[in-house]
Amino acid sequence: MSEPRPGPPAVHVHDLVKRYKGMDRDAVHHLSFDIEQGAVIGLLGANGAGKTTLTKLLCGVTTPDRGSVRIFGADPAARGGRAKRAIGVVHQTGPFDMMLSALDNLRIAARFKGLRWRDTQESATGALHAFGLEKKADQLVFTLSGGELRRLQMIRALLGTPPLLILDEPSAGLDVTGRRQVWKLLADLRRQHGTTVLWTSHYVEELERNCRRVLIIHEGRLVEYAPPRTLAERFGGQIALVRPLSAHDTERLAGALGTRPDGHPLRVAVSDGRVEIAGRDMRTRLPSLLTRVTDLGIGIDTVEYRTPSLEDAFLALVGADR
Secondary structure (H helix, E strand, C coil): CCCCCCCCCCEEEEEEEECCCCCCCCCEEEEEEEECCCCEEEEECCCCCCHHHHHHHHHCCCCCCEEEEEECCECCCCCCCHHHHCEEEECCCCCCCCCCEHHHHHHHHHHHCCCCHHHHHHHHHHHHHHCCCHHHCCCEHHHCCHHHHHHHHHHHHHCCCCCEEEEECCCCCCCHHHHHHHHHHHHHHHHHHCCEEEEECCCHHHHHHHCCEEEEEECCEEEEEECHHHHHHHHCCEEEEEEECCHHHHHHHHHHHHCCCCCCCCEEEEECCEEEEEECCHHHHHHHHHHHHHHCCCCEEEEEEECCCHHHHHHHHHCCCC
16 A cells, blocks of 8 residues: 555544433544545444444534544535535445436436536446446346445445545445455555545454554544554454364363463353464463363364454454453
């Protein structure tokens, strides 16, 4: 990925607070962060973490109770402001006119964005081709599959090549090929136009693969904002996969490794006949744990170490049960 462009931030959020009527806590609680121009940033959080509210605030759909949002220096909630014209959004669900063709829906979307179709048609046709929808352009939208609708949402958001794209689960409903098409298109947009992307996904691995940094929020609060590899190494913990000589000893092995004579917690799980162990200083502590296991008469077949992932870090930061 190329370096972000210099200049003022594409997104500036300062001390942002939003609470809805009847809630006992803020949906968004004193959030502050910047997104530099040209960056691809992941937004990660469990359901109810505040991601949707934050997206609405960035788009100017709702207004903050406290703090401020600026999109390329402008207030997104200002009536007729330039900030709204700078944003393209892919929502989880997209309002299409189901009795019109895909192409007619794009024409209407261009009109709402204040774009002339003759200036937009060539790029829209190119996007239809890139997403494999060129033969479906004249079909009524209700005849399209869920994955095709998702791709049409992406194309609609890209009309006019907005400098900021906010993607809410853009890969939901797409197969592997569709997800890779999205990844390639976003990489091309960033390379050719310096497009800034804020990308929400439950596919943690695609954020890890494609994003420069990741915002992790939990219960409306900013937990961490850092590169995926940094988060994985700092919070993902060290992980080992231990396989016993006899499959019958798997549960015994898990029980023995799960005991904590030194008082430091280790996370232990059983999967595919192996015991997964994770936790602080695990690699240093494991030899003595395995010595104790063999003293109990449990033979060890293999021990493998695995590099921690962004998903490991996320679960460690917000809780694996959430």
